[in-house]
Amino acid sequence: MNEFELIARLTRVLPVNATVVTGAGDDCAVLDFGLADKLILFKTDAVVEGVHFEQGAPPEKIGRKALARCLSDIAAMAGTPDAAVVTLGLPEPFKPETVEKIYRGLSALAQKYGVAIVGGETTANPERVFISIALLGTVNRGKQILRSTAWAGDAIFVTGELGGASAGRHLDFEPRLDEARWLAEHFSVHAMIDLSDGLAGDLRHLLNASGVGAELMKSAIPMSRAAKEIARKNPFGKTPLAAALSDGEDFELLFTVAAGDAVKLHDAWKKHFPKLKLSCIGKIYAGEGITLRDKSGAQQLDAHGYVHFT
């Protein structure tokens, strides 16, 4: 049983109550507290030293990343973030400067997006820094975009360029909050997820939640300069395509719209976000799994989100 299977198993038996619109399993939980025009979004995420950042990474960037990951989940629901609470696990004795720097990075990003930091706990975690953040947001009632509502025939889009985030971008990516809200306002986005586990893995989450399959066009998948650079330096490592599919921590948006909206969306996007690439990378079909197609044929991605390139 891997992590995803375990979580899926646990998720089925978690207690719910009358306020729950969407519980565990999507990018955020959606709660109805009785506001006329809004629903509440609720999310937690953590970064751990040696797992999500290296020892010696600048504390400001660590704090920033911890919050940015949660903001990316709010973006994936087309929501607006509002307030965060922070739990810091710290080796003892901790340096007050380190804590202040973590909070400085975190607070600067919070301020940029209008997020209040309304609680901060610290505890000992003797071996490594552990930052857990919980974030509250809102979304216009009925406008939340789930993972589970992709339709056969949809076009699949992804923002930005993928792969190689570990070379640096994972510490200073921009959560796609403005882009997601613009999408939700101007188009009927059927399903959306943010890319944390890698395109192949997160697309699979979306497909499984929606009960559909997908075909990707190999040549349309946007590969980052960092992924190409890493592949050039290490010819025996991942190809840029493999990196784009499986590296993770891109924190771009993956979403689907009706095929008929694809061209109009693409044109409007270019006008509104000229600096951020948007790629139509494939389509949703009835069925299951992910097929990767180029002119020479098609291959299946395996169940763990990896393709074995030959």
Added chain:
Amino acid sequence: MNEFELIARLTRVLPVNATVVTGAGDDCAVLDFGLADKLILFKTDAVVEGVHFEQGAPPEKIGRKALARCLSDIAAMAGTPDAAVVTLGLPEPFKPETVEKIYRGLSALAQKYGVAIVGGETTANPERVFISIALLGTVNRGKQILRSTAWAGDAIFVTGELGGASAGRHLDFEPRLDEARWLAEHFSVHAMIDLSDGLAGDLRHLLNASGVGAELMKSAIPMSRAAKEIARKNPFGKTPLAAALSDGEDFELLFTVAAGDAVKLHDAWKKHFPKLKLSCIGKIYAGEGITLRDKSGAQQLDAHGYVHFT
């Protein structure tokens, strides 16, 4: 600079926004999302293996404790808990049974208090189990009880019996949610806090937030059977009174009411909660610090929440 000083320093510069009624520094944050009759409560807390529970403690009880601590903070605001998200940091390879047992303990307590679990992340934390929980709740608008509103002349009350929680009670204490809401409904409670750091430490938090001092009557401080038992077995260790003042993790309610309400409150409490002791332990006065009085005189508690018994 100790933890409290650092947090106080950080708290002064945290970003806020228009939804924040009470930010970091109280038992919960209080947020105004525009609900006619309710405010939102928001809180995070964590338990760490080797810090808040011993390696080998039953996973069900660890999960239960992690949530119970947050529930106790909602109680301290006289609120009603609603939904929680959970971050689990786990040594790898983790046993799925352990995770399931943690969730079982957590879910059972959640169900008891009508709390939905709406999100669960897991991450690696190689050396020890780390559980961070964030909890959302509500409180009737204007009925939240802060730490910062104790008045000179108030009587100070505490529920239950204090000290010795590490002998076992810290893993199965009952958060005082019903009691706190009953208090808020029937009496004008001026200030309230839950006891996590120990009576002396948490009373000091309340006093500092309110800008007042307190005098405690030594003989009125309720000492637990566990504290007495521990002192009996180790005559060179803490006295039961020292344990009641400084052990921590009692998760009882400490609150103040106008002196004129004290007798009426005490009588009503006995009728409504016959099984849970309520003690009037002293009074608030204009000034600062904590004085501990018995028939032979008075002594000051030191700045770190400890009294040096001679």
